[in-house]
Amino acid sequence: MKILVLNCGSSSLKYQVFNMDGETVLANGKVERIGMEDAILTHEPTGKQKVKKVSEIYEHKTAIKSVLETLIDKSDGVLADYSEIQAVGHRVVHGGESFSDSVLITPEVEDAIRKCIDLAPLHNPANLLGIDAVKEVMPTTPQVAVFDTAFHQTMDKKTFLYPIPMEQYKKYKIRRYGFHGTSHKYVAEKALDVLNLSANGSKIVSCHIGNGGSVTAIKDGKSVDTSMGMTPLEGLMMGTRSGDIDPAAVLYIMNKEELTLQEINSMLNKHSGLIGISGISSDMREIEDGLLANNESATLAFNMYEYRIRKYIGAYAAAMNGLDVLIFTAGVGENSPILRKQICDNLSYLGVELDNEKNDVFAKHDRVISSENSRVKVLVIPTNEELMIARDTQNIIGNQT
Ligand SMILES: Nc1ncnc2c1ncn2[C@@H]1O[C@H](COP(=O)(O)OP(=O)(O)O)[C@@H](O)[C@H]1O
Ligand SMILES: CC(=O)OP(=O)(O)O
Numbered sequence: 001m002k003i004l005v006l007n008c009g010s011s012s013l014k015y016q017v018f019n020m021d022g023e024t025v026l027a028n029g030k031v032e033r034i035g036m037e038d039a040i041l042t043h044e045p046t047g048k049q050k051v052k053k054v055s056e057i058y059e060h061k062t063a064i065k066s067v068l069e070t071l072i073d074k075s076d077g078v079l080a081d082y083s084e085i086q087a088v089g090h091r092v093v094h095g096g097e098s099f100s101d102s103v104l105i106t107p108e109v110e111d112a113i114r115k116c117i118d119l120a121p122l123h124n125p126a127n128l129l130g131i132d133a134v135k136e137v138m139p140t141t142p143q144v145a146v147f148d149t150a151f152h153q154t155m156d157k158k159t160f161l162y163p164i165p166m167e168q169y170k171k172y173k174i175r176r177y178g179f180h181g182t183s184h185k186y187v188a189e190k191a192l193d194v195l196n197l198s199a200n201g202s203k204i205v206s207c208h209i210g211n212g213g214s215v216t217a218i219k220d221g222k223s224v225d226t227s228m229g230m231t232p233l234e235g236l237m238m239g240t241r242s243g244d245i246d247p248a249a250v251l252y253i254m255n256k257e258e259l260t261l262q263e264i265n266s267m268l269n270k271h272s273g274l275i276g277i278s279g280i281s282s283d284m285r286e287i288e289d290g291l292l293a294n295n296e297s298a299t300l301a302f303n304m305y306e307y308r309i310r311k312y313i314g315a316y317a318a319a320m321n322g323l324d325v326l327i328f329t330a331g332v333g334e335n336s337p338i339l340r341k342q343i344c345d346n347l348s349y350l351g352v353e354l355d356n357e358k359n360d361v362f363a364k365h366d367r368v369i370s371s372e373n374s375r376v377k378v379l380v381i382p383t384n385e386e387l388m389i390a391r392d393t394q395n396i397i398g399n400q401t
């Protein structure tokens with residue numbers, strides 16, 4: 001069975017075509033820096049030359065269209081035509097309380113995803129565009145939604161409720177949901193595998209640090225707390241998102257600047273975080289260039305970003321009364337030795353000790369980067385949300401037929 005997986009992140013579109021007989025990858029690729037004038041499409045057909053195209057891609061719709069065209073391209077494509085694809089799996093970021101598991105996409109499911117747009121304004125619209133674009137070119141191919149929120153359904157009530165009047169939860173399901181669940185689950189399972197540990201009794205903190213970022217506490221293989229909340233805005237400072245902020249500051253700014261709901265939402269989701277503080281970029285690569293050149297605002301942005309990740313790791317060691325394994329993943333987590341070093345060097349009290357040589361290696365495979373003596377094992381695990389989505393898609397389609 002051939003499955004296409006589309007993973008729309010806030011600044012990127014990632015895709016993979018799998019042959020599920022043996023879980024081999026026929027092609028994988030990504031469009032990065034969506035919304036900027038030099039978006040990059042990288043397409044890697046297995047066994048053929050890697051292709052890189054730079055063009056203006058301001059929104060996800062254009063990105064999805066160029067990916068679908070590339071897949072059937074005469075020279076770079078991996079499909080004779082779309083009929084070879086038997087199912088399409090989508091990452092869907094917010095499922096609200098309607099979905100705690102992956103589902104076959106029906107018009108009702110699409111409506112439910114649409115209802116969650118307010119809760120994930122940078123993501124759910126892109127996920128729906130992906131579903132629509134596929135419908136246009138493969139109208140009869142079944143599609144499956146795999147939710148970022150699902151893995152965090154194991155959080156208990158004391159963790160997922162906000163300390164506000166209970167009616168708000170009862171009336172509107174105002175609660176913490178958590179995101180990047182597919183990734184946190186994948187890297188935690190991989191790390192246990194690499195270390196040859198069983199999930200039972202393990203205390204893991206995984207740091208998914210991409211354009212959006214979240215930290216999760218995973219005890220006995222289950223998510224017990226995570227830094228994102230009702231929406232992907234809570235928690236860490238991110239590329240363009242503020243993360244944690246006193247709600248009174250939000251009210252104050254709205255009042256002083258006479259901002260509408262849409263304007264304040266846009267400020268916190270799109271103009272804050274790294275770009276808001278540095279004024280330079282939301283892309284960590286450019287922030288690091290600034291840091292190395294002693295640029296003051298880039299250095300401040302980097303230090304705030306790092307500090308907020310470190311605070312969550314400490315909090316989650318407290319939440320689990322211990323820490324055995326610390327994982328870094330996603331665009332920044334996998335590729336920024338300088339950030340990992342600053343975090344780990346300041347966690348020595350927890351028993352974290354980095355092997356600096358191992359930390360400096362750039363590689364695309366799972367690896368331990370802590371020293372022999374480190375009590376806490378530190379790993380870099382490249383995430384593979386697409387493989388998890390393909391497996392769920394195969395299961396659901398398999399159960400239908
Ligand atoms: N070599 C690198 N060094 C530092 N940061 C990097 C590097 N490569 C990619 N990144 C960061 O990864 C981010 C994208 O992460 P990713 O997980 O793909 O994001 P998302 O899925 O949220 O769109 C980019 O914004 C960039 O800051
Ligand atoms: C939920 C979320 O923030 O996703 P991403 O990091 O892919 O933008």
Ligand SMILES: [Mg+2]
Nearest residue numbers: 009010210330
């Ligand atoms: Mg992502």
